[in-house]
Amino acid sequence: MSYLFRKLAQTNPKNRIHDAQIFVISCRKLSIVPSLYDGEQDPAPKFFSSNVQVMLKRLTRPDYNKVFRKRTNQGLTILKTPSYKFLTNEELEVELANAKKKAEKLLQMPPVVKIQKHIDDVLSKDPALIGYDTAKYLFTDITFGVANEHRFIIERDPDGILRSCDHDVRKRLNQTYFPMNGRKLREPLMFTDQEKLYSLLDREKYEFVLDRACVQYEPDEPSYQKITSITYQHIDTLSKYELLRSTRHFGPLVFYLTWHQSIDNLILELLQNSAVRDAVLLTALRQDLHGDVVNGESLPSLVHQVLATPIQLTKPECLTEEDIQLDSKCLKCIEKYIKTNSSMKSQQELALQGFRENYKQLIELSRGLQKAHGKA
């Protein structure tokens, strides 16, 4: 039988193509199962709480060179000649403060909220109107200045029921009357076609996918949460966190991973890049969201100390005594975390060991330097 089939495949070229396609599809990694924020608990209050926001922003590690990098979507068809200014110290500080404000705006995180509920709100039933027409009637209040989510949009069904519209119809009508720049009435192919989405992810165009999803969808839409979830998991499995750092999507990524109890890979990456302080912040975030970290009571004070220090974009070359004290505290904390809470113990311990050895050398070097300068 199998021989027969093979022969058939050989003789019929169409069949052969079909076989090949099946093979390609089976090769694709379609194993990611999106997990949405659809449980009992609402993530919004946690996400918007001030200490979580601060920690997420800190974990984003904003590097201004990347935040203000050249983008292809700025609408600049040609480059412009740069301008130069002579500035005093005070003027420079003002300028930098302005730039910081601009950066905060660029780094504003897309909100993480619970998935939307269906609107099933019957306003009136008029049996007298049954069969008045074959089509639905939609009524939209297009008063200027009303927010899209509060706009009055209702439908009259042919069976005489007057009801509020569901989210998909609301979105369509809102987009028709008050079009949002960049949003399409139809979902773009890259989101509807699984194949295309995965090809983008395989090419590591994570930021593009997330940015476009932000424009196309509302944060409480199931499709948005599905796409972001797939993207985050893709990043997590490949440990490509660096691609999202200094962008507005890193906070939601960390929140997603913490919420779904899968931060071990991220902690491993942090330890390998000797960012112990960030690892402590991450454990504190977990403590905030789930409260299952051992000796979590001591974490807030440590987090406070860490937040007081400036952001380390690169590995430090010289250490002060306070740095050493803080780092040793962080080390102890992480050690405890790995022993009790981690599911990737051996790898993380190995990474920690590597970090410790490097750190020892660094301590010796910086102490030697200070001695040589006659300061200690």
Added chain:
Amino acid sequence: MATKILTLGNILSRPINFLLKQNNVNSNLKTNFSTTTVACVNFFNKLPAEKLWKSVTSVSNAGAKKGRGKGAGRIRIRDLNRGQVIGVGKVNILWPGLSAPVIRGRELLRQQRLPEDPERLEKLIKIRDSMIKFRRLKLSPIERGWSGSKLPGRSIGPPDKIGEDEFTGFDTKVLQLRALLIMKGSLGRTRNYQAMVVTGNGQGLAGFGFGKAKEAPAALRKAKNRAGQKLMHFEIYNGHTINHDFYTAFGKTKIFVQKKNEGYGLVCHRAIKEICQAIGIKDLRAKVEGSNNLQHLVKAFFIGLLQQKTHQQLAEEKKLHLVEYKSENAYFPKVIASPSEVRTKEQIPKDETLDFTQYVMNDKVILKKKKFPRFYESMPHYKIFLRKYEKYRNHEKIRLNLKVEYGEVKSFLTDKYPEKNEQEA
């Protein structure tokens, strides 16, 4: 001139005809046969071709000095025998033993008339014309200079190596090649050639040189080697442009040079463009005012480049931070140079120029000419055009969007009314 040549050609080919005709006449009039020679005495059969041609093409000594008999209108000597074969003529006759073998196979060939070849004369004329057409030296577009095969703007290779040291990666461009005429007591007016070239490796190293000689190639060689000896190093900002705008002058030549963004290109005088390419500058704008003297221009530009300051120097001079703003980086203030000590606002005098461009241009301002509306914009047809095409202004975008959504230009109505499509097809 052309008609002259044609008539000459006719006359030259005529005697043969005369002879032929005479022969025919003689054969017909058998009764009046005489052996007296016909005295056809004109200079065509008295003088050799060489002398005849000389009489047409020669130019007097005084005329030659003025440049007569040169260039496009010049008469050239043509070899009228070219393309002609003995035994083959206007009347196509087979002459056994002359234009054909006597015996072909086992057959004895006889003199006979063949059908006429209509293209024979055309071919002959074509061959003759090919001898007189003035042909310019053809160069490939890559090798061409500023103006065809003229030397200015052309590349003449790297300078000759000195001992063991080779000029690898260098290329030399000719900027100027001209004849200098000098009167001498014994020799009269003599010619000297002067060349100005620029050589560089495209990575910041460049120099220019002059050369004088009796012959052009020698002048070029001298200039090239001298340029190789006078190399200067220039800093290239971010590998594509100059450090800052500057004003420079030499003699009556003034140049305003502006730093430009990546991808702007070289918008300047052709000589400045060649210099920039030799140095490795890719983006810049230069406006020349005053005299266009090429040597002054080159000197002024090199002086200007050399007098540039580094950003650190500028910051130190001003005792202020130098900050760069780029539109593509959302105008993020990037500090590119900081002085050792910074002045406060109170320490800066009121009348000091703080504007960067004004400071580096030495308070010179480039004249910006007013841009007038284009000539057709005030005409009525332009208004009609605008009104007419207003409704089409978004069609291109819509078409693109339809292609994205449906894969072709169609709308939601196409499925509903398929007959419309069929009609069109």
